[in-house]
Amino acid sequence: MHTFQPMPTDVLEFNPFTKFGKEWALVTAGTKEKANPMTVSWGGVGVIWGKNAACIFIRDSRYTKELLDKNDFFSISFLPSQYREALAYCGSFSGRDNNKFEKAGLTPAFRHGIPYVDEGNFILLCQKMAAVRLTEDLFLTPDIKKKWYADGDMHTMYIAEIIDILAR
Numbered sequence: 001m002h003t004f005q006p007m008p009t010d011v012l013e014f015n016p017f018t019k020f021g022k023e024w025a026l027v028t029a030g031t032k033e034k035a036n037p038m039t040v041s042w043g044g045v046g047v048i049w050g051k052n053a054a055c056i057f058i059r060d061s062r063y064t065k066e067l068l069d070k071n072d073f074f075s076i077s078f079l080p081s082q083y084r085e086a087l088a089y090c091g092s093f094s095g096r097d098n099n100k101f102e103k104a105g106l107t108p109a110f111r112h113g114i115p116y117v118d119e120g121n122f123i124l125l126c127q128k129m130a131a132v133r134l135t136e137d138l139f140l141t142p143d144i145k146k147k148w149y150a151d152g153d154m155h156t157m158y159i160a161e162i163i164d165i166l167a168r
């Protein structure tokens with residue numbers, strides 16, 4: 001078990017473009033009995049409703065969506081670059097038919113009962129505030145539907161309060 005330090009947001013140096021878009025992250029949802037890590041490269045952090053917040057975008061077909069909808073909390077874990085293969089695995093296989101923690105060689109850990117990835121070096125612990133399914137009628141530019149949703153597998157945007165940040 002790694003030792004983490006809670007990190008105050010005012011000393012945070014964090015590039016959301018490289019962190020999400022290039023390095024990727026693992027969204028972990030579920031419970032102690034069943035937690036599942038899933039790779040994401042879309043997401044962000046900011047402020048909404050007076051809270052430090054994170055946003056993630058999860059398609060209908062993901063097992064992670066079921067787990068997110070059943071639970072109030074989830075985490076976003078960023079891992080050092082040597083775990084790239086583990087992230088690729090968690091982005092290609094579903095937790096519906098796999099224990100992805102085991103298969104990817106990752107370790108589930110819990111804080112306030114929220115599952116996260118122990119190999120992470122930077123973790124956002126999140127509490128859901130809103131879940132917004134992005135439907136076709138909401139898109140304001142014509143190419144979005146064609147480019148991203150030809151198969152109708154829509155994203156839900158989860159907006160969550162960041163209740164704790166762990167770093168080491």
Ligand SMILES: Cc1cc2nc3c(=O)[nH]c(=O)nc-3n(C[C@H](O)[C@H](O)[C@H](O)COP(=O)(O)O)c2cc1C
Pocket residue numbers: 024036037038039040041042043057058059061062063064065087088090091092093094095096
């Ligand atoms: C680099 C990368 C980034 C991804 N980003 C997302 C994402 O932001 N949202 C999403 O719904 N799926 C994303 N995926 C796909 C899921 O990680 C993938 O479908 C996964 O197998 C779903 O796992 P689950 O069924 O256990 O939830 C990404 C995959 C990769 C490889």
